[in-house]
Amino acid sequence: MSDQKIIDGKAFAEKIRTKITEQVASLQKHNGFTPGLAVVLVGEDPASKVYVRNKGEQTKASGMASFEHKLDASTSQATLLSLIDQLNKDPKVNGILVQLPLPKQIDAQAVINAIDPDKDVDGFHVVNAGRLATGGQGLVPCTPYGCLLLLKDRLGDLAGKHAVVIGRSNIVGKPMAQLLLNESCTVTIAHSKTKDLPAEVRRADIVIAAVGRPEMVKGDWLKEGAVVIDVGINRIEKDGKFKLVGDVDFQSCIGRAGAITPVPGGVGPMTIAMLLHSTLVAACRQHGVELPK
Ligand code: GUN
Numbered sequence: 001m002s003d004q005k006i007i008d009g010k011a012f013a014e015k016i017r018t019k020i021t022e023q024v025a026s027l028q029k030h031n032g033f034t035p036g037l038a039v040v041l042v043g044e045d046p047a048s049k050v051y052v053r054n055k056g057e058q059t060k061a062s063g064m065a066s067f068e069h070k071l072d073a074s075t076s077q078a079t080l081l082s083l084i085d086q087l088n089k090d091p092k093v094n095g096i097l098v099q100l101p102l103p104k105q106i107d108a109q110a111v112i113n114a115i116d117p118d119k120d121v122d123g124f125h126v127v128n129a130g131r132l133a134t135g136g137q138g139l140v141p142c143t144p145y146g147c148l149l150l151l152k153d154r155l156g157d158l159a160g161k162h163a164v165v166i167g168r169s170n171i172v173g174k175p176m177a178q179l180l181l182n183e184s185c186t187v188t189i190a191h192s193k194t195k196d197l198p199a200e201v202r203r204a205d206i207v208i209a210a211v212g213r214p215e216m217v218k219g220d221w222l223k224e225g226a227v228v229i230d231v232g233i234n235r236i237e238k239d240g241k242f243k244l245v246g247d248v249d250f251q252s253c254i255g256r257a258g259a260i261t262p263v264p265g266g267v268g269p270m271t272i273a274m275l276l277h278s279t280l281v282a283a284c285r286q287h288g289v290e291l292p293k
Pocket of ligand 1: 143
């Protein structure tokens, strides 16, 4: 029974990537171009290196072109901005992603806002945040976009559902709340200063946990049948071994939840699938062609 409760993000992401591979092949055959994604890594952050490697591998596996730029940790903001300028002008590059976090000598928001908004496949540019907030056509941050697809796959129409988003980052919490609002959910954004978090979560039909606190959300906080999406990826030491856990205490939540994403294998794989999707969408818009069916 509980197996049906587990939302298999890995399988769902694989289906999306298969479709994208077919769409890329169709663009090459019928429209004569190959979508391209440039990924920029500054420095040696170990987690970022793994993410960037996975992004590059999956981009190539889908048939798209992958352009990887690895810069030294001491790179100046001016050098990075000059690379962004070059990528903005390159017609082979349809999507640009600068892996975060950046070294402290670099103003991350200034770099993000230097990316052509129509190539900003992370959806972090202020223009894309504005488009999302005002119902315009832009590019949507990948992780919340992936969460939304998992929710719609489970629940169908989300209108009228009460969603509680825990976390208010620009990368996940805020765009997630905006996407849910666009689906006509009633949305609460909770954060570290929220007075009674368990009471807020107890009202939720949908819980999105994106705070970066290992196993924080407990089973007795949940309304029976709530759908729980765990965005957290925390590496903790348990019984002398390192393991990955989310922001949700999976063991105590699975009994009460209607459905729940595991960590790993839930939201994580969806993020890269949505990155490839956004690159495809950006490429089609830049070439003035429809997304292949
Ligand atoms: N670092 C952690 N998550 C992300 C993401 O979604 N995009 C980028 N660019 N960097 C990240």
